[in-house]
Amino acid sequence: MEINGKKYKAVVIGGSAGSFSVVSKILSKMSPDFPLPVIVCMHRLKHVRSGLVEGLNLKSKIKVVEPCDKDKIEGNKVYLAPSNYHLFIEFDNTFSLSTESVHNHSRPAIDYTFSSAAYTYRDKVLGIILTGANKDGANGLKDIHDKNGTTIVQDPASCDIDTMTKAALNLFEPDYILTPEKIAEYLNQLAS
Amino acid sequence: MTEKVENIAEIRIFLRELKKHSSYDFCDYSDSSIMRRVSKILNDNKIDMDQLITRIRTDSEFVENVVQDITVNTTEFFRDPWMWKELYKNYLPSLKNKKIINIWHAGCSSGQEVYSNLILLNELGLLDKSRVVATDINNEMLKIARTGVYNAKYNKTFDDNIRDVLECGEMSADVSVEKYFDISEDDGTIRIKSFLRKIPVFKYHDLVNGDIDSIKFDIIFCRNVLIYFNTSLQTRILQKFHKKLVNRGMLILGNHEGVNGFYRAKFSKDGPVYIKNSAYTFQF
Amino acid sequence: MARFISKTVPTLSSFERGLGLGLKDVRELSAFMSDVLGIPYDHMPVSFFKRRLTNVFAKNNIRNVEHFKELLTSGDIKENIYHDFSVSITEMFRDPGFWRYLRSLLQNLSPGKTFTVWFPDASSGEEVFSFLILIAELNMLDRIKVICQHPSSRITEDIRKGILRNKNAEVNANNYIRIEGNGNFKDYYSLQDNIFVLNTYLLQNVETVTGHFLNTAINEPAGLIMFRNKMIYYDKEVSEKGIKTLTGKLSPGGLIAIGGKEKMPESTMSSFKCINEKERVFKKHGFDISWNNGN
Numbered sequence: 001m002e003i004n005g006k007k008y009k010a011v012v013i014g015g016s017a018g019s020f021s022v023v024s025k026i027l028s029k030m031s032p033d034f035p036l037p038v039i040v041c042m043h044r045l046k047h048v049r050s051g052l053v054e055g056l057n058l059k060s061k062i063k064v065v066e067p068c069d070k071d072k073i074e075g076n077k078v079y080l081a082p083s084n085y086h087l088f089i090e091f092d093n094t095f096s097l098s099t100e101s102v103h104n105h106s107r108p109a110i111d112y113t114f115s116s117a118a119y120t121y122r123d124k125v126l127g128i129i130l131t132g133a134n135k136d137g138a139n140g141l142k143d144i145h146d147k148n149g150t151t152i153v154q155d156p157a158s159c160d161i162d163t164m165t166k167a168a169l170n171l172f173e174p175d176y177i178l179t180p181e182k183i184a185e186y187l188n189q190l191a192s
Numbered sequence: 193m194t195e196k197v198e199n200i201a202e203i204r205i206f207l208r209e210l211k212k213h214s215s216y217d218f219c220d221y222s223d224s225s226i227m228r229r230v231s232k233i234l235n236d237n238k239i240d241m242d243q244l245i246t247r248i249r250t251d252s253e254f255v256e257n258v259v260q261d262i263t264v265n266t267t268e269f270f271r272d273p274w275m276w277k278e279l280y281k282n283y284l285p286s287l288k289n290k291k292i293i294n295i296w297h298a299g300c301s302s303g304q305e306v307y308s309n310l311i312l313l314n315e316l317g318l319l320d321k322s323r324v325v326a327t328d329i330n331n332e333m334l335k336i337a338r339t340g341v342y343n344a345k346y347n348k349t350f351d352d353n354i355r356d357v358l359e360c361g362e363m364s365a366d367v368s369v370e371k372y373f374d375i376s377e378d379d380g381t382i383r384i385k386s387f388l389r390k391i392p393v394f395k396y397h398d399l400v401n402g403d404i405d406s407i408k409f410d411i412i413f414c415r416n417v418l419i420y421f422n423t424s425l426q427t428r429i430l431q432k433f434h435k436k437l438v439n440r441g442m443l444i445l446g447n448h449e450g451v452n453g454f455y456r457a458k459f460s461k462d463g464p465v466y467i468k469n470s471a472y473t474f475q476f
Numbered sequence: 477m478a479r480f481i482s483k484t485v486p487t488l489s490s491f492e493r494g495l496g497l498g499l500k501d502v503r504e505l506s507a508f509m510s511d512v513l514g515i516p517y518d519h520m521p522v523s524f525f526k527r528r529l530t531n532v533f534a535k536n537n538i539r540n541v542e543h544f545k546e547l548l549t550s551g552d553i554k555e556n557i558y559h560d561f562s563v564s565i566t567e568m569f570r571d572p573g574f575w576r577y578l579r580s581l582l583q584n585l586s587p588g589k590t591f592t593v594w595f596p597d598a599s600s601g602e603e604v605f606s607f608l609i610l611i612a613e614l615n616m617l618d619r620i621k622v623i624c625q626h627p628s629s630r631i632t633e634d635i636r637k638g639i640l641r642n643k644n645a646e647v648n649a650n651n652y653i654r655i656e657g658n659g660n661f662k663d664y665y666s667l668q669d670n671i672f673v674l675n676t677y678l679l680q681n682v683e684t685v686t687g688h689f690l691n692t693a694i695n696e697p698a699g700l701i702m703f704r705n706k707m708i709y710y711d712k713e714v715s716e717k718g719i720k721t722l723t724g725k726l727s728p729g730g731l732i733a734i735g736g737k738e739k740m741p742e743s744t745m746s747s748f749k750c751i752n753e754k755e756r757v758f759k760k761h762g763f764d765i766s767w768n769n770g771n
Contacts, residue, residue, distance in 0.1 A: 068737045069708045070715075082737050084570070085708075088523045091499065096521040097708045097737050099570075100563050101642075116523050274746065282728035282762025440763075462749065463761025 008150075009124040010073070010089070011036050011187065012117045014110030014140070016043040016132030018160050020055070022180050023130065027060035027078060029184035034062055034191045038078045039089070041113040043106050043134065046084040053080055069097040081108035088116040104136035114140025123148035126190075128183060130154045132164030142171045152176045152183060202241045203230055209248045214255050215400050217422035218262060229262050236261075260330045263420055265301035270308045270353035271415075272447050275464040277360045280312045283442060283465055287410060293322045294409045296436070298399060299417035300326035303337025303392070308357075309413070310388045311372050315358065319391070325405060327397030337394045340384030350382075399429055408438045416446035423453065430455040437468040497526055497541075505529075505541060512548050513557060515627060515688050519714040532560045558628035563709065564600035567647045568640075570704075571736055572654035574755040575610060578733070579655070581757075582614055590619045591699035596689035596722060597706045598624040600642065601635045601674070607702065608678040609664050613657055617681060623694050625685040632684035638665070638674030645672070690714070690721055697727040704756075705735035716741040723747050728762025 015023060019042055027038075044052060056064040056078070064078040073079070073093050081087035085097040087108050103109035110129070114137060117125045127144040129137045131154055145151045151174040156162035158179045168174065178186060203226065207218045218226060234244060247254050270276045287293050293313070297306045306326045313319045328334050336342075354369065369375070374383045397404060399417070412433050418426050433443055434455060443459060443466040445451070451459045451466050459466040497505070499522065506518040506525055517525065536556055538544045547553040569575050595604055604624050611620055624635050634641065652661040665674050685692060701722050707715040719732075719741055726732060732748070734740065734756045740748065748758040 066737070068739050069735070070712060070739065085737055088521065090521050090523060096524060097705075097735075098524060098563070099566065099705045099708070099735075100527070101566050119523070278761050282760065286728065286763055462763065465761075467763075 007124055008036055008126055008190065009121045010117060011038045011126045011128065012114055012144075013038065013040045013128045013130065014042070014114060014132075014137040014164075015040075015130030016106075016134050016136070016161075016164060017045070019130040019132060020052070022154065024056055024059040025180050026184045026187070027056060027062065027064070029181070029188070030060070030062060031188050031191050032061035033076060034187065035075050036191075037073050037075055038062065039073075039081075039087070039113065039117065040078060041081040041087060041108050041110045041137075043108070043110075043132070043136070044083050046107070052083075056080065067095045067097075069095065071095050081113060083108075086112045088112060089120045090116075091120055093120075104134055106134065106136050110137030111140035115143045118143035118147045118149060121149065125149040126152070126187075128152040128154070129164060129168050130180075131159035131161055133161040134164055135167035137164055138167035138171050141168050141174070145172050145174065150175050152178055152186070154183065155179045199227070203227060206230065206241065206245055206248070209245050210255070210258065211422070213248055213252070214259055215422070215425055216259050216263075216420055217425075218420060226262065229264070233258055233261050263299075263417070264330060264333065265299065265416055267301050267304045267415075268353070269304045269350055270357045271305070273353050273356045275444070275447070276308060276312065276353075276357045278463050278465075279309075279444075280315070280357060281360060282463065284312055284316055284318065287318060288316070290410065291321060293318060293411075294407055295322060295324045295411045296404065296409045296413070297324070297326035297392075298397075298412060298414040298433075300328050300333075300337060300394065300413075301330070302333045302342070303340065303394065304342070305413060305415060306337065306392050306394075307340065307372075307384050307388055310391060311354075312357075314372075314388070319388075322391065323407075324392040326392045326394050327399075327402075327404070328394075329396065329398050331396060334394045334396060337392075338389075340389045342382050343380070399432075400425060404432075404436060409436055409441060410438055411442045411444065412437060413444045414446075415444065416449065418445060418449050427453050427455065434458055434468060439469055441468045442466070443468065497529075501541070502526060505545075508545065509548065509557070513554060514691055515558075516690070516710065516714045517561075519711045520709055521711070524709055528561045528563070532557055535560045555628060555630065558626075559630050562599040562626070562628065562631070564642060565602040565705075566642055567644050567651060568602045568606045569648065569651035569655050570602070570606075571755070572651055574704075574733070574736070574757075575606060575655045577752055577755045577757065578607075579610055579614065581731070582611065582616060585616075588619075590621070591727070592621045592623060592694075592696055593700045593702065594694055594698035594722075594725065595622070595624045595702045596718075597703065598626050598635055598684075599631060601638065601640050602642070602648075603702055603704065604635055604682070605638070605640065605664075605674050605678070608674070608682070609652075609657065609659075609661075610655070612664075612678055613659055617678065620681060622682045623685060623698070624682060625687060625689055625692065625694070627686065627688045629686045632686050636679065636682060636684045638676065638679050640672035640674075643672075690718060693721065694725055697730070698725055699727050699730045701726055701730070701732040703732055703734050705738065707738050708735060712741060716743055719744045723760060726760045728760060730760050731757055732760070733757050 013023065023040060023042060053064050053066050060078055062076060062078050064080055066082045067079050071094060073089065073095060084107055086100060088096045088098065090096050103111060114127055117127065125144055127141045127149055129141050141151055153165050153168050153174045155177050156165045159165055176186065211217045211219055234240065248258065300306050303326060306324065310319065310324065313322050326337065372385055372388060374385060414433065418429065421429065430451060437443060444464065445466065459468055502522055502525055509517040533544065536553060538547065593607065598604055604622065608622065611617055624632060626632050649661050664678065665672050685694065703722060707718065710718065722732060723744065736756055738756060740758060748760055751757050751759045
């Protein structure tokens, strides 16, 4: 997929527990044949191991799965970071999981997923940070930014809680600041 | 080309006739091996396909012979090594506390599997308490099984399989073939040593209609035999096996066979083995 | 669409910068470490290797890779690497559903049978201590020998003494409630100098072995092997080798537990039946008829 002369390899999305409705809204509006992998890292309750994927699948037109360790990353799939593991993207285009300690009180930590995406995909990744009450994700999104990847921050005015988005905006200036509707539109425009 | 197609069509007609006039159903097995066997029957009897079909309809003794010729089970030592390794490492050792181990090879053909199993039992030190009965409907095959002399044409497979299986055991990394076989320099035949040969009782038995000993078995082997029977006969035979097994006894079928229908719930699959009446229980 | 700003020199957050090592450096260094230390560091996910190495450098005041190599060859630092490279388990009774399931299995064991449980990669005490509490509540402490193994002698010593260094008391207590145990979590440990110490009676049948599970095997077959979230730190090749090694030490019919998001290497599946898909428990083929023969 190419835009502005750039070939993307993946989209990564981060948000805290309250971002579920935003993520499902974006997924519900995305084109069913969106060609890239969409990797979603959401803070979630670790004792609720199931339910989230099912919930997202009700809304999403693209299949949502929780990856297992070493799974290959494929296009036209939404991957949801499993509960109580950190999720990393490896050079051989597979996922790796880790039970290393919590980061920003979170496991999965968005920073980790984002940073590994930046490191693996360099400028060929699109990072999106959504509503959240925690600064996790800001540093990771800055890594994507620093590697010349494309970054989108949800418009703080459209956030339930804007701690996460504001933390990112304090660190760097993203490519776009968009409402959830516009984010879905932007992604679809990439796909068309 | 056309002749071959006609042949397949003819064989299908023949198999349908055979199904009508015997307890066997080979209709799903019109593959090259059956083709080969039917050609052999035609040659041996010097008849053509029309005559064969006519005799099937009229001569019940002939039907019996034809069935025997078709079901001749070519087998080899330690066929499907994975299965034998599993038996060796994970199943046969569990019998060590039994006073007597009763084993039935149903459809033993020329006996290679009987001897394969005896070799494992010997390696595990269980040979002395093993009682083995091996049955078949083909008397010619039983004769070969009793003498225990085999043409070692398949030397390579024979050697590979036997080493593959025996080397997986802990106590017997270094088993020589001579421990169990006399190998003839003259004609390349191999003969099972007498200490193994004297153990099994080989006898004629019709799986469908015959009766077997009154004892119950710890293991029943019936490999690549059920495939030839129709569903209702399969169920009848499985019923017999179920009755003849001790509780938690093991039934060992061919790689492509399974327990279906009513008896599915009465066995549980564990690796290559079907265990009688075993809802899974956890144990070490 | 125009970008808002032009991009400057990349500055990755310290976490991914990973000591500034490139892929080639990682390959070289990990191979060197494997040679010297006998553990397959060169078969770990690259991102993981770099994170852990960063941890090793930070904890041991290592200035750079040359300094590190020097220390490695002089041998002074081996134990520290074994210790600081490994990922400690962060909570007791992780995945309460798994522990409830394991309890249901143990409850159905034939009475009187004794057996061994092996933790081949016990990187800290949480899993072991959870297991000990579980079997204490089933009155099975004297029937089960527990062998814990790890390359770091400091870690195995902590386990032998019942020490937990992670301070996750609240998580541990909450997880204990979720397994619906029949005791009081606080009764199983004391705090000594603010450090969690498991009660000694729980540790009576615990043995420790110092060494990596690929190099040092236990002598006796195990009925249960606890290997949860260990393969995630190795690539496919070593995971496969690991499972094969462990399978060789598992009794016929014995069980192995792996992490909730781990897959059994495909080539090893012919030795197992999965008996609980969600909790990832696998049973090795076979059984021991001698003590389950009701007739």
